[in-house]
Amino acid sequence: MLTGISHHTVYVLDQEEALAFYCGKLGFEITSDVDLGFMRWLTIALPSEPGRQIMLEVPGPPFADDDTAAQLRDLMTKGALGAAAILTADDCRATYEELRAKGVEFTEEPTEQPYGIDCALRDPFGNPVRITQPAEGPVTAEDFAEHGESATDLRA
Incomplete structure (x- = not known):
């Protein structure tokens, strides 16, 4: 196993x-x-x-x-x-600010999502990397509906 x-x-x-x-x-x-x-x-x-x-x-x-x-x-x-990595952080916004201060260029600022707080960057080679502060508990399709989007909207 x-x-x-x-x-x-x-x-x-x-x-x-x-x-x-x-x-x-x-x-x-x-x-x-x-x-x-x-x-x-x-x-x-x-x-x-x-x-x-x-x-x-x-x-x-x-x-x-x-x-x-x-x-x-x-x-x-x-x-x-595709995503090189989806990294987690205890505080997405603080991590975003810390990394910006180090010169990391982001493609998306921290944003509330049904699954937590999320932001995005690319590494120096073009690979997408996301940083997420996960929401507590399981995430369902209903959470996305309450947020005004479907789970398939994440593919855009």
């Missing part, structure tokens, strides 16, 4: 720039940095969740051939690969 998620990949164009952003600005820490010869295995995690790691991977061998890597880079810079 599965017991958890240990790693998730976020594609980046430059691993050093990714470290400057994810560690230097967002507060992640390096969990492994290994030169395997054919690739650099670089993972980060939040100090509060060291068992959930993000691998900062440059598209290319051994996981993708050159043509596929070029397609991935193109999709990534357009933000078309």
Whole structure:
């Protein structure tokens, strides 16, 4: 039986720039940095969740051939690969202000949503990242209806 998620990949164009952003600005820490010869295995995690790691991977061998890597880079810079991460915070508005002061550029300011308070940014490579202060309790379709939207409106 599965017991958890240990790693998730976020594609980046430059691993050093990714470290400057994810560690230097967002507060992640390096969990492994290994030169395997054919690739650099670089993972980060939040100090509060060291068992959930993000691998900062440059598209290319051994996981993708050159043509596929070029397609991935193109999709990534357009933000078309989907959310790199949805991060949680105890206070979304305070986190937003703290990160703005560090030079993080946001695409959406903190906004009340049925599921909590939420804001959005893009990493230096175009990957969407969201920060959410989750609402207490379960969220239902009725919560979205009370908010004046449907759950499918989130896809826009």
